[in-house]
Amino acid sequence: MDKLRCMEAFVAVVETGNFSAAADKLDVSSVMVGKHIRQLEELLGARLLQRSTRRQSLTEAGAAFYESARTVLEQVRVAEHSIETMQATPRGLLRVSAPVTLGACAIAPLISGYLRQHAEVKVELMLSNTRVDLIEEGFDMAIRIGALADSELVARPLRPYRMIICAAPAYLERAGVPRTSADLPNHQCLAHLVWNGRTAWQLEDKPEYAWPAETRFASNDGQALRAAAVNGAGLILQPEVLLADDLAAGRLVPLLQSHVPAARPVNLVYLRDRRPRRKLMSLVEYLLERMG
Known part of the structure; x- marks a missing residue:
């Protein structure tokens, strides 16, 4: 039994005056309206409507229940409207x-x-x-x-x-430009302290050449590594989103672009x-x- 649906049918009968008009309002059959009213009366243990051939009239219990039912249905409509409004306007x-x-x-x-x-x-x-x-x-x-x-x-x-390997122009001028991943052990490579043998980035062209584990500078923060690289501390392997502004401004130069780990x-x-x-x-x- 759908209590709200039964209450809706009852209120519609009261406000329209008969089962047929209530059925039109609710877009159901008159038989279904009558069924909802009977279920409601059985649930409450009281007759709500006095039925005649032309019109329905409220009993004393029906009059009291009508006011409460109308209030409940209005509260339901307000609740539904609040959700609809929330969905229509982001808030x-x-x-x-x-x-x-x-x-x-x-x-x-x-x-x-x-x-x-x-x-x-x-x-x-x-x-x-x-x-x-x-x-x-x-x-x-x-x-x-x-x-x-x-x-x-x-x-x-x-x-x-995407990851990217790069370095500052001043560092490359001093240490030279690496041409292949085999050149990396000859360079200062800045390391992230979270990396280990299992999580370190493997280079795409030669997996046996992982990003060098030995380093003179390591940090647990990508921004710290970026700042060190910009100041010429060595090569950096970090996400493109972290280095994009420095690359665009020329503070860092991309290197070994065919060697970086797969995106x-x-x-x-x-x-x-x-x-x-x-x-x-x-x-x-x-x-x-x-x-x-």
Whole structure:
């Protein structure tokens, strides 16, 4: 039994005056309207309508129930309207998870532009290289690098994540320009402390030449490595998004472009929803337009 549907039928009969007019209003048959009224009366254990051949009149119990039922239905309509309005106009909080470097260098600037277009939306951008559980941790969306295994998520591809090898002009003038990956052991190669034998980037042309493990300068932060490279400390292997501005300005020079590791896929993921929220889809569409 659908209580709300039965209440809706009862209120329609009261307001239209008979079962036939109520049926037209609700776009159902008169028989179905009568069934809903009977179910409601059985549930309440009281007769709500006095029936005659032409018109229905309210009993005392029916009159009392009508006022309450009308109030409940109005509250339901208000609740539905609030959701419809929310879906039509982006508003509310969006929680987004992204990897540290990609999130700081690419996602954060784009979200800034998105917020200028959508004044009623707030965004929390959490940067972490650990994959979050969207449901358990309450995220609306995540940006993920690498192969996906979450079949319950909607995945939208973004621009691939590319690595680049480069160095400052001053360093190359002093140490020479490497021509092949075999030249790397003769250069100062800046290392990330998170890398190890399992996670270090393997070069594309000759996997036996991994990025040199021995280094005079290492850091656990890509921005620190970038700053050191710009100041001539050595060769750097880092994401293109981190180095793009320095490359464009000539502060760093790309090297060994056919040797860099293969680009990895990047996906924007979110939970499946039969009627996705407008605020979520507005950000999805914004990011896809600029990074897809």
